[in-house]
Amino acid sequence: MSIKLMITDDHPVVTNGLLKIFDGHPAIQVSAVFSNGKDLLNELKVTLPDILLLDMNLPDMTGMELASEIIKKYPSVKIIILSSSDIIIQVKKMLQLGCQGYLLKDSDDVTIVKAIEAVNAGEQFLSPVLQQQILNDLFKKKQAPAELTRREKEILQLITEEFTNQEIADKLFISPHTVDNHRVSLLSKLQAKNTAGLVRRALEQGLVK
Amino acid sequence: MSIKLMITDDHPVVTNGLLKIFDGHPAIQVSAVFSNGKDLLNELKVTLPDILLLDMNLPDMTGMELASEIIKKYPSVKIIILSSSDIIIQVKKMLQLGCQGYLLKDSDDVTIVKAIEAVNAGEQFLSPVLQQQILNDLFKKKQAPAELTRREKEILQLITEEFTNQEIADKLFISPHTVDNHRVSLLSKLQAKNTAGLVRRALEQGLVK
DNA sequence: CGTGGCATAGCGGAAAACCACTGGTTTTGG
DNA sequence: CCAAAACCAGTGGTTTTCCGCTATGCCACG
Numbered sequence: 402m403s404i405k406l407m408i409t410d411d412h413p414v415v416t417n418g419l420l421k422i423f424d425g426h427p428a429i430q431v432s433a434v435f436s437n438g439k440d441l442l443n444e445l446k447v448t449l450p451d452i453l454l455l456d457m458n459l460p461d462m463t464g465m466e467l468a469s470e471i472i473k474k475y476p477s478v479k480i481i482i483l484s485s486s487d488i489i490i491q492v493k494k495m496l497q498l499g500c501q502g503y504l505l506k507d508s509d510d511v512t513i514v515k516a517i518e519a520v521n522a523g524e525q526f527l528s529p530v531l532q533q534q535i536l537n538d539l540f541k542k543k544q545a546p547a548e549l550t551r552r553e554k555e556i557l558q559l560i561t562e563e564f565t566n567q568e569i570a571d572k573l574f575i576s577p578h579t580v581d582n583h584r585v586s587l588l589s590k591l592q593a594k595n596t597a598g599l600v601r602r603a604l605e606q607g608l609v610k
Numbered sequence: 611m612s613i614k615l616m617i618t619d620d621h622p623v624v625t626n627g628l629l630k631i632f633d634g635h636p637a638i639q640v641s642a643v644f645s646n647g648k649d650l651l652n653e654l655k656v657t658l659p660d661i662l663l664l665d666m667n668l669p670d671m672t673g674m675e676l677a678s679e680i681i682k683k684y685p686s687v688k689i690i691i692l693s694s695s696d697i698i699i700q701v702k703k704m705l706q707l708g709c710q711g712y713l714l715k716d717s718d719d720v721t722i723v724k725a726i727e728a729v730n731a732g733e734q735f736l737s738p739v740l741q742q743q744i745l746n747d748l749f750k751k752k753q754a755p756a757e758l759t760r761r762e763k764e765i766l767q768l769i770t771e772e773f774t775n776q777e778i779a780d781k782l783f784i785s786p787h788t789v790d791n792h793r794v795s796l797l798s799k800l801q802a803k804n805t806a807g808l809v810r811r812a813l814e815q816g817l818v819k
Numbered sequence: 820c821g822t823g824g825c826a827t828a829g830c831g832g833a834a835a836a837c838c839a840c841t842g843g844t845t846t847t848g849g
Numbered sequence: 850c851c852a853a854a855a856c857c858a859g860t861g862g863t864t865t866t867c868c869g870c871t872a873t874g875c876c877a878c879g
Contacts, residue, residue, distance in 0.1 A: 494816050496748045525749045535748070536741060539705045540734045550855060561810055563803040565835065579857050585838070586855095594772040595865085596836070600809040601770055607703050759825060774865065788827050794868070804835085805866070820879100827873080835866065846855070 403428050404521050407444070409435040409467075410456035410483060415506065419454065422510045429517060438462040445471065449478055452520055455500075457484040457491070465494065472499045479520050489538055492531055502526040549590060549608065556583045558609045561600045612637050613730045616653070618644040618676075619665035619692060624715065628663065631719045638726060647671040654680065658687055661729055664709075666693040666700070674703065681708045688729050698747055701740055711735040758799060758817065765792045767818045770809045 406429055410416050416434050423429045432450055435441040438461050441453075453471065457464035468480055481502035482495050492503050501520045504513060505528045516526040527535075549557065559569045566584065570577040587593070591602045603609045615638055619625050625643050632638045641659055644650040647670050650662075662680070666673035677689055690711035691704045701712050710729045713722060714737045725735040736744075758766065768778045775793065779786040796802070800811045812818045 490819070493748060497816055501749075525746075527745065527748075532745060535745065536736065537734075539702060539736075539744070540710075552856065560806055563807040563810075565804070567835085575856085576858055578859055581836080581838090582857080584836080588837085595774070596805045597769055597809045598772040600806045601772075601813065604810065604813045607706055610699070761826065776865085784826085785828050787829055790866080790868090791827080791829095793866080797867080822878090824877090825875080827875100829871080829873105831868105831870095833867080835864100837864065838862085840861090841859080842857100843859105844855100844857070847853085849851095849853105 403430045404517060405451045406431045406454065406517065407433045407435070407441070407450040407452075408454045409438070409441045409459065410454070411436045411458075411460050412456070415456070415483070419513070422513060426514060429514070436460075438467045441467070442470070445475055445478070449475055452479045452481060452517055454481050454483050454504075454517075457482060457486060457495075465498070468495065468498055468500055481516060481520055481526070487528075487531060487534065489531075489534060492527075492535070496525075496527075503531060504528055505530060549587070553583050553587055553590070554608060556580060557587055557599065557603050560584070560587075560596065561603050561609050612639045613726060614660045615640045615663065615726065616642045616644070616650070616659040616661075617663045618647070618650045618668065619663070620645045620667075620669050621665070624665070624692070628722070631722060635723060638723070645669075647676045650676070651679070654684055654687070658684055661688045661690060661726055663690050663692050663713075663726075666691060666695060666704075674707070677704065677707055677709055690725060690729055690735070696737075696740060696743065698740075698743060701736075701744070705734075705736075712740060713737055714739060758796070762792050762796055762799070763817060765789060766796055766808065766812050769793070769796075769805065770812050770818050 406423065408416055408419055408431060410419075413436075416436075420431060420434070423431050432448070433444055435444065436459075438459050455464060455468060459467065464482060464484070468482070471478060471480065479502075480500040481504055482500050483504050483506060484491075485506045487505060495503055502516050502525060504516050504526070508516075508528055512528070519526040555573070556569055559572065564572070566577045566580040569580045573580075584599075587599055588595070591599060593599045593602055615632065617625055617628055617640060619628075622645075625645075629640060629643070632640050641657070642653055644653065645668075647668050664673060664677060668676065673691060673693070677691070680687060680689065688711075689709040690713055691709050692713050692715060693700075694715045696714060704712055711725050711734060713725050713735070717725075717737055721737070728735040764782070765778060768781065773781070775786045775789040778789045782789070793808075796808055797804075800808060802808045802811055
């Protein structure tokens with residue numbers, strides 16, 4: 402049985418190139434090509450492909466929105482994102498959304514076919530470049546230490562766990578005033594403006610949990 | 611020039627095993643072995659190794675604390691964490707702290723030597739198992755979509771950016787009361803108790819930025 | 820064409836957070 | 850052992866958030 406594929410991309414150059422690639426692969430059958438999200442959604446009401454090659458930058462809606470909707474409505478359709486953006490955050494987001502693959506547009510024929518076969522087999526696929534980049538990302542961050550005292554870390558932890566000053570005070574057997582004081586120090590040290598900022602920085606800098 | 615190595619681990623079995631491995635590698639010279647953090651810190655005041663093999667679970671202090679301090683005081687020392695824990699969060703934390711490698715204790719001789727050589731050459735090294743796990747991690751999350759309306763997402767974003775209700779209202783040309791209402795919806799939908807919870811969930815679920 | 824979800828707006832009151840002080844005790848490191 | 854840093858506690862006041870109400874206009878979907 403051949404793999405039924407749909408392509409959505411508003412650049413004819415890309416779609417033509419893809420079509421040419423799949424021409425030589427009888428196991429991969431392109432059942433439809435669309436240049437915008439709306440057309441795709443309409444077609445999906447009628448037929449579902451095995452795999453959908455989806456561009457991130459469509460004229461009528463973002464890839465995020467589109468992918469999100471498709472995943473929700475038609476969970477059986479496997480989505481491979483086709484993008485020229487290698488921004489890690491974006492890659493992560495799409496994968497966490499539930500896409501099965503993420504291909505860079507400069508991928509060669511072999512890689513693209515490999516990706517489709519892998520995803521069709523129930524695996525995931527990530528452009529090798531991106532794999533490397535994600536690993537590097539982990540090392541790079543080297544966040545500024547942000548010198549917090551033991552007590553401050555402890556209280557920051559509890560703040561992110563949604564405890565109020567009063568609750569924290571009870572837990573640590575100190576006065577709510579003291580908790581408040583630590584809070585002020587934290588705001589200053591982390592250069593935050595309010596609780597939201599504290600939690601944000603705490604999570605971003607891995608100071609908690 | 612040979613690589614000067616220090617080992618810190620409170621399990622004789624582990625250190626003995628390591629020593630045996632390095633016996634066969636003249637390019638790697640073990641200059642000292644410690645069984646706790648304090649002894650190590652004392653020695654570092656006198657001599658610095660090229661690379662430090664550091665156990666995560668020491669009797670007197672956590673690997674986090676120790677690594678953090680060493681990185682701050684002696685940034686030239688490269689640290690490879692030696693741990694039996696493959697908990698991804700912990701791995702990430704150590705790497706972001708600035709450690710150059712993370713080895714699982716069940717790694718074979720070849721891998722360990724490879725790691726040391728890589729780190730000595732200025733690269734990073736991660737146990738292959740962990741590399742795979744981190745990539746899988748990205749796909750797995752499949753977070754519950756958390757159905758937020760456009761407005762709610764927008765407001766959640768601004769909350770995490772430390773704006774107050776009043777400021778958000780000004781920005782969106784709506785009443786502060788309306789912002790407050792959306793906030794209540796958000797608290798309910800995300801099952802958060804307060805602003806801290808909102809920000810935490812927003813970041814964890816990648817709903818912002 | 821109605822029903823339900825969304826966005827808007829408002830009110831009032833309680834709770835929590837924010838801010839700037841002062842001042843005492845304990846811990847820590849050189 | 851001394852000084853600095855951290856921790857604790859309090860006063861007093863302002864701002865913001867939290868929560869439960871009510872209520873209206875809009876629009877999409879069946």
